[in-house]
Amino acid sequence: MILKKTAAGVILLTMMVTGAACSSAPKNTTTSPAPTTSAAASPQATAETQDAVNMKGYISARIAQEKVGFLFGEAKSKDGKLILNPIAADSKEKAVKFLSSYFDAAMADKLAAHYLTEQKADGAIVTSPAEFFPTNLLNTSKADITFDAANTADQVKFTTKDGATYTTKKVNDKFVVTDAAKK
Template sequence: MKKALTAIIVALFALTLAACGSNSNETPSSNGAKSQNETAGQAPDAEKAKLKVYTSAKIAEDKVHTLFGKATLQDGTPILDPITGTAEKAKSLLANYFDPALADKIVTHYITDKKSGESTLVNVEPFFAASILATKSAEEVQIEGENDTYTVTTADGGVYTLTWDASKSKYLVTSYEKK
């Protein structure tokens, strides 16, 4: 029992360290100092930017799926994530990944006026008709653009536009459409 508990604690500690390291948007230069672009809050170089854009789009869509697609009632009816609880909190959370106007559009798409007890029922129709979550790598999508604005197009016609937000030091999804 002690060995299992110790193994779990060590694994959680390792995951925490890995998560902290992977969430950092800072890439130290060879001497440990931030590059000029990072100091100025500018987007990273083109190749790194493309990978960040792809990853940002996947994380953003996954957050939407977590908020509106994972929690269900006993009969399988989807509900708003009970931990988030309200449309306002959902918008606030999504504003870390999406432009506020798009976050509002997503919340408006999913939130219904129907309730079951304290739970808010959500629209079952997905906002992202063509999902980037179906891809496994950046090679499976087409990424075009420059350092501050990119479009990511999936094979099934989903087009995500991402723009560098210097205040958050990351890319935010500013628009989505299905071709």
């Protein structure tokens, strides 16, 4: 179910980007005088709209939250306890490294501290079942989100209808979650 929602989000984002590319004016193939518009108009035509940037930030936060569930909430020991997913090889450092693709360093450390316990089961670290995030973004849609009017191309902040605020920032051309809090 979670993978279906994430896949739907990625497909939606791909369709938005493809739609924007396909909706541009067709090129004139006949010979005619050069257009009189300045070169400064071209970057505006290729710039992303803030709505598209906002959606990228929101979808990135949803994917990041799904990855937390994958890492800390899917694998179980023989006796049914939640354990750290084997991809992290039973190491806090590897868990943080995995999370750093979706969260900034401080947030990845907070997540690891929240979920990882001192207990072991089947040779793996037992994870806490307590949710870190104030709202499960995988159960939201764009209609449930209010984007901050001060958002930029490099930072997207949004609030869910139940008052949880998420902040994402662009790092190396992709958005990572930097904060999640409930007011």
